[in-house]
Amino acid sequence: ILGMLLAASPKTPIEKLVVNDVGAHIPAAALERLGTYVGKDRRFKTYRELETHTRVVCAPFGPLTDAQWRHLTEHGAKQHEDGSWGASYDPGIGIPLQKEKGMLADVDLWQHYDAIRCPTLLLRGAQSDLLLGDTAAQMTQRGPKARLVEFGGIGHAPMLMTDDQVKVVRDFLLGG
Numbered sequence: 001i002l003g004m005l006l007a008a009s010p011k012t013p014i015e016k017l018v019v020n021d022v023g024a025h026i027p028a029a030a031l032e033r034l035g036t037y038v039g040k041d042r043r044f045k046t047y048r049e050l051e052t053h054t055r056v057v058c059a060p061f062g063p064l065t066d067a068q069w070r071h072l073t074e075h076g077a078k079q080h081e082d083g084s085w086g087a088s089y090d091p092g093i094g095i096p097l098q099k100e101k102g103m104l105a106d107v108d109l110w111q112h113y114d115a116i117r118c119p120t121l122l123l124r125g126a127q128s129d130l131l132l133g134d135t136a137a138q139m140t141q142r143g144p145k146a147r148l149v150e151f152g153g154i155g156h157a158p159m160l161m162t163d164d165q166v167k168v169v170r171d172f173l174l175g176g
Helices: 002-008 028-034 047-057 066-074 091-097 110-114 133-139 163-174
Strands: 017-020 077-079 085-087 120-125 147-151
Touching (some): 028 091, 047 066, 133 147, 147 163
Antiparallel strands (some): 077 085
16 A cells, blocks of 8 residues: 555656555455454464464465465564564554454555556455455556456465565566
């Protein structure tokens, strides 16, 4: 979202934009799902319990190897002073999502998306509930007319940890 907003601004320094499974329209239902775990300051007795939790809440990211799950957990983990484990991020990121069920609204970013002028690559997990297929299709026809690449067997969001996913991004960024 921040990338889209920055790329849409006048005199942006962004020359190429990669948007990973977020769009110009974000359904409230997806925000409600994210609100069930984003911003929660869950604590776990062991690192292993944290990894198990990560595998559950991040299952839509797609099939990852054990080594990739460990990497994902390790780089997002924090051990607290009391020895417990949790996520290493500011739980305040989830405050906007902590509304009563049914109180979140769809997010409309079309005005910003339509202002983007740089080449744009749009990545989508084919089973994503955050970037719907119809929204992704519209994003190929409006604004920067993004090039869309979908990854099967993945929801929100592709983790960009597999060779095929990395290649798509690398080729876009380094290609002509």
